[in-house]
Structures are given as structure tokens and as C-alpha cells.
Amino acid sequence: MRVYKHKKQTMRQRKMAMRNLFLNKTFRVLFLFVVGFTGFLNIVQITKISTKGYEINDLEKTIVALEHDTERLEFQISQYRSIQSIQERLQNLNMVSEENPEYVVLAGSAVAQR
Numbered sequence: 001m002r003v004y005k006h007k008k009q010t011m012r013q014r015k016m017a018m019r020n021l022f023l024n025k026t027f028r029v030l031f032l033f034v035v036g037f038t039g040f041l042n043i044v045q046i047t048k049i050s051t052k053g054y055e056i057n058d059l060e061k062t063i064v065a066l067e068h069d070t071e072r073l074e075f076q077i078s079q080y081r082s083i084q085s086i087q088e089r090l091q092n093l094n095m096v097s098e099e100n101p102e103y104v105v106l107a108g109s110a111v112a113q114r
Contacts, residue, residue, distance in 0.1 A: 009017070021027055079085055
């Protein structure tokens with residue numbers, strides 16, 4: 001049985017192996033691809049974020065406009081509910097007020113019988 005010993009690399013051999021790795025055409029192409037792809041993903045992400053920013057800005061403007069409309073409508077509702085407005089609308093209906101109203105009185109004082 002033969003036992004193979006693992007031969008240790010010298011420092012110079014390690015340096016040469018690293019240099020060969022970095023000078024290798026496949027490594028350089030792969031490195032450029034990774035850098036380019038990372039840059040592309042960064043640009044895509046920045047574009048999405050800026051688009052969302054514009055959408056948020058438009059929605060905030062819509063919210064402000066709707067709040068303004070809500071305040072205007074609440075003001076109109078309070079005007080229509082005011083006594084003065086009700087009286088003006090009643091005058092336009094040509095109603096006559098009754099001077100001596102007559103009320104119906106029931107025979108018994110109890111509303112419900114047991």
C-alpha cells in the first residue's frame with residue numbers, strides 16, 4: 001500500500017497561483033460580469049424607488065385635496081342645519097303657521113294597558 005503525502009506549497013507557489021487566478025481570462029470576465037450585474041441591479045432599484053416617490057407625492061396631493069373637499073362639505077352641512085337656513089327654506093315652501101293648535105287627548109292617562 002502506498003501512502004501519498006500531501007505536498008505543501010511554498011509561499012512563492014501560492015503567490016504564483018493567486019497571480020494566475022487574477023490574470024486568468026475566465027476570472028476577469030466573471031468579475032466584470034458580477035460588477036456589471038450589480039451595477040444594473042442598483043440602477044433598477046434606484047429607478048423603482050424614485051418612481052414610488054413620485055407616486056407617494058401624487059397620493060399625498062390627492063389626500064390634501066380630499067381633506068379640503070371634506071372640510072368644504074362639512075361647512076355646507078353646518079350651514080344647511082342652521083336655524084336661519086331652515087327658516088329661510090320654510091318660507092320658500094309657503095307654509096302657514098297655526099295660531100291655536102288643537103291636540104288630541106286620549107281617554108285614559110295610561111299609554112299601555114296590562
